[in-house]
Amino acid sequence: MFVLVGPSVAALALGLLSGGSFRGLARTIAGWPVVVVGIAIEWLLAKNLYPDSAWLANWGHWAWALSLAAMLPVLLVNARRTDGLGRVPWLIASLGLTLNLTVIFTNGGYMPVELKAIEETHQTESLANPTRFRRDVLINADTLLPLLSDILPEPAFLPSPKVLSVGDVLVSTGLASWIFWAVRARRVRPSDDFAPQSGVLGRDSQPRLA
């Protein structure tokens, strides 16, 4: 998780230290309700509230894959409605998510993960006690696109280290770059605070820049 969130926090700090404004983040993220629903679904799946559910065992990974896929239009719409350099971070994140989705959908809705990386992040105990719902499978000879799989272990000294993919790194880099860009860019006018929205992904929800 540190590699996913840490760069964004660092980008915020760097942006502020270099003269940016926290209020730059007030730009509306198009499709934010989709993000809230998506993170809620992933959280509920991760909590594994119904470990004996046959439905979750058979279809839970697809629910996770679809919630992941729902983030792609969010990223693309935000790229479309942003001008100039501000578009690049969204496109980087979109590329990362596309790579993740590609490897997941070509491997039956599961994210392949490297055993060695699991061991390096001290998660082998969970392998010995698997729950019925899983969203990842170990890489084997039949795995497609293993280089796009979870093969990058976070450093073991970090709290709760995880194993990441190239796509994850791109997503994290892209969104951290957007935070830096937003903080450093021109401020959003307070008069645009709660601009009317034409829909979840509507262009009209974008406040005008001062």
Added chain:
Amino acid sequence: MSSFTIRAALMGLVVLALALASSAGAVTTGG
């Protein structure tokens, strides 16, 4: 704290949530 600052904080959280919701990092404990 102005509503504008609160809005910035909320959108910052949305971006962090988007990073997590778009990630396929291995969490082997069922999630």
